[in-house]
Amino acid sequence: MQPSEFSMHGAVDLGARKAALEREAKRKAEAASGTANPYAVDATEENFQRDVLERSLQAPVLLLLLASWSNESKQTEQALDKLAVEAGGQWLLAKVDAEVSPQLTQALRAQGIPSLYLVLGGQIQPLAAGPMNEEQVRGLLVQVFTALRQQGVLPEGFTGVGPAQPAEQEQEPKRDPVQAEAAEAVQRGDFAAAEAAYTTALEKDPGNADYTMGLAQVRLLARVRDLDVNKIRKAAADDPTDVAAQCAVADLDMYGGKVEDAFARLVATVRRTSDDDRDRARKHLLGLFEVLPSGDPRVSKARRSLTSALF
Known part of the structure; x- marks a missing residue:
């Protein structure tokens, strides 16, 4: 092995480890301050099947590929966190840090960072690439979830944005x-x-x-x-x-x-x-x-x- 190859390998590993520690510290700080999104999970190669693909069999998962150092990623992440809380658990937000999970990042074939995907029924579909503010994310989700309701993929009471069902509507049907x-x-x-x-x-x-x-x-x-x-x-x-x-x-x-x-x-x-x-x-x-x-x-x-x- 050439010295340059060894050095690069070590740098990549250290960078990924540093990014993982930074995300863990961020999570703990949010939990301590009460600002954490309870409907979010950090997705990695190790937990992707369990926490993303298998959970998408029960509810939609929005998958965000981000870079923790990027202000554009932070803008999109904050918008999605806010909308996930507003939706009250109708969908899960899974976050993939490109530095922490390089193999997963490569498998997603992203056109840019940040990139947003929909995971439903174990299937991954790209939604958008590039930074988005809250208004843009909200508009995209309204469009996506409305189309899925019209196709019968999601139930009528599913809004994806805001509460699942206004009080004046009929009671939500029981789960099959x-x-x-x-x-x-x-x-x-x-x-x-x-x-x-x-x-x-x-x-x-x-x-x-x-x-x-x-x-x-x-x-x-x-x-x-x-x-x-x-x-x-x-x-x-x-x-x-x-x-x-x-x-x-x-x-x-x-x-x-x-x-x-x-x-x-x-x-x-x-x-x-x-x-x-x-x-x-x-x-x-x-x-x-x-x-x-x-x-x-x-x-x-x-x-x-x-x-x-x-x-």
Whole structure:
């Protein structure tokens, strides 16, 4: 190893450690002064699955990629903290410090810092890049959450900005017991119980789109939780006809929010394989379609590509 390489490696590690300590000190100071946002979490490589992806199965998560030294990041962070408190827990704010979590930062493929993402149902979608003041953030959230309500992804009582429901409106409907049971199982890491809850419910109500999507999401989480990412990606790269490896990488891409990449990989696998291998890739792709709402345009596009690949 060259001395310059060693020095750079040490500098990066020390910088990340320093940034982490500074964020911890900031958190403690806010907690002591009573100004802390109770609906925020610092996200890192270690807790990202548990505190961001899995929690996004129960409620939206706004993911902010920031740099603690940047005044532009602080402006956006303060605006989101204020709006999160106003929303009263309708959504969670997850903060990723680019210095603390460089690998996570790279995986997010940010166009700039700060960058804001929406995480919902385990899927990551970019919302905006660059600094925003409170008015701009509020306007963006109103637009995003209104669209999700109109699509039926979020309940009518969900505003995302301000209180969940004015007092004069009807009482908030009770949470679906099946989804509540499955969510609790996922929270404790019992994916088999979550799958059983949805499977049993679908036997009684086979046309329930919410249960079908919930079951597909739980199965995806269960498949990716113990995968060796580097090993499986190498296997897929080494042998494009290895259907098991291609399906596993598609799962990883889907889990990481790279929906189009996941679909394209399996469509390509269908094209290059035949007989049982082809059918296995096709069925896996159909299963991934169910992770998203049926009206998602990415699903419609991939269905057309699949039809073309088959015929």
